[in-house]
Amino acid sequence: MASVVFYFQVHQPYRLRRYTIFDSDSNYFDDKKNAEIARKVANKCYLPANAVIEDLVRRHDGRFRVSYSLTGTIIDQFRRWVPEALDSFRRLAETGCVEFICETYYHSLAFLYNRREFITQAQLHRKLMQELFGQTPRVFRNTELTYNNDVAGAVEEMGFDAILTEGADHILGYRSPNFIYNPPNCSSLRMLMKNYRLSDDIAFRFGNRGWAEWPMTAEKFTHWVDQINGNGYVCNLFMDYETFGEHQWADTGIFEFLRTLPACVLATRKNDFLTVSEAVARYPAVGEVDVPHMISWADTERDLSAWLGNSMQANALHDVYAASETVLANGNETLLDDWRKLQTSDHFYYMCTKWFADGDVHKYFNPYESPYDAYINYMNILDNVRNRAATA
Incomplete structure (x- = not known):
């Protein structure tokens, strides 16, 4: 049996306004x-996709199961501007067939710079999931699936059962992402690794008429899933939720694909759907995967270069975390929230200067004309934050 494990990332940052050195x-x-943007994406993606998911769960008597992570920033925006979207996620939680997993509240890269801040944001997010959905997350995903052995160790210490990461070829080598693994030096933590080929067939290639496999149908995709039988336990399909309706518009047929896929998969009687925790509980780890260097699910390199690929990004990230002690000592909760919103990884993604094959992805809802504009604007705001923090 091959179990399809759908995991959807739901996130929007707080984009910055134009801020000059003359602003105070x-x-x-x-x-x-x-x-x-929150309303637009909710209407194009979150609301219709949630309606489809809820219908599928009920139509298949709970045999269709999925997992989500919702960042604290998108939940804050739902509360302010699209409360009906948050209500629709609550209804999914009530089905008992949807799992909500943990990540950093502000979708940050805090692990790289400040472990205490990383743990705090994970705790804030876990508490939020408990309050909103009545679930205590047992699985963790770091921002953009950034991961190495050290991340695994920290996540195990926080009491999680499993962690998600990218099934990068240069890490797996001859091995397959269709099994569950252990990180080295972890006694109980499990790893679920993204099957990026099948995930990206949905997330990036679905509507591409130049793709050799276009058009992709539920029957064709089910055949690919079925080929995992005998060669793995799980088909880890990890992607941005905005795939449905925003990245892949409704007129590509993406919603119809989502509606018909569960019936096709379940009709084989050889395959099923599991949440991430259920997959970890059902299947054993088959071995250890060593990840000494940071990987992620971003771009073709699957590394940190989307956020740390140039000196602007490195400087901005260093400086925002260098302000931590001053901000925390100030004690102003509004200031603290502003500083944490500035940690959101998207701000540094907008500063990326490597376009090429990944250019369209980097332009998604990017409010800047160039990476240099993004850097200057960000640093102007950070300078004001530091001045506020230094004021008793």
């Missing part, structure tokens, strides 16, 4: 644009 107020975020 603390209104850093473009609320008009953020509200507009």
